[in-house]
Amino acid sequence: MTKEERAEKWFHNIPGAEGIAMETKMEICSVTAKLMALIFFAVFIAEMVLLFIISDGEIFNLAADFLNGMLEGSHRYTGVAVIGALMCLPVFVLPIIAMIIFRNIRIKSKAAAAMNNYGTYL
Numbered sequence: 001m002t003k004e005e006r007a008e009k010w011f012h013n014i015p016g017a018e019g020i021a022m023e024t025k026m027e028i029c030s031v032t033a034k035l036m037a038l039i040f041f042a043v044f045i046a047e048m049v050l051l052f053i054i055s056d057g058e059i060f061n062l063a064a065d066f067l068n069g070m071l072e073g074s075h076r077y078t079g080v081a082v083i084g085a086l087m088c089l090p091v092f093v094l095p096i097i098a099m100i101i102f103r104n105i106r107i108k109s110k111a112a113a114a115m116n117n118y119g120t121y122l
Contacts, residue, residue, distance in 0.1 A: 003026045003030070004022060006029050007022060007026045007029045010025075010032075010103070011025055011111060014107065014108060014111045032103055032106050035102070039099050044095045047095070048091075067080055067083070
């Protein structure tokens with residue numbers, strides 16, 4: 001996806017966004033994407049730390065033992081990889097939700113600022 005396509009996709013539900021210049025949209029999207037990545041990793045790390053604190057690290061050992069037990073006597077690495085990914089999927093849900101909510105709020109606020117010509121919109 002190009003920067004223009006991303007800007008169009010992120011601004012398609014914003015009323016009056018047609019009046020914002022494409023360069024402005026791309027700048028807003030660029031800054032927002034960087035902040036989204038930061039939020040994703042911050043929430044993910046916080047989750048890992050909380051899981052470690054709550055279970056004293058035992059949850060990670062249990063998951064590794066379960067996956068290693070599946071490999072005993074078998075060489076089906078693809079199946080174990082899929083099951084491991086499914087086991088980790090719930091940990092990625094909260095960071096993704098936080099990231100999407102942040103994106104929607106930030107795009108709406110920066111679009112309103114750009115439409116009202118408040119000067120700085122980043």
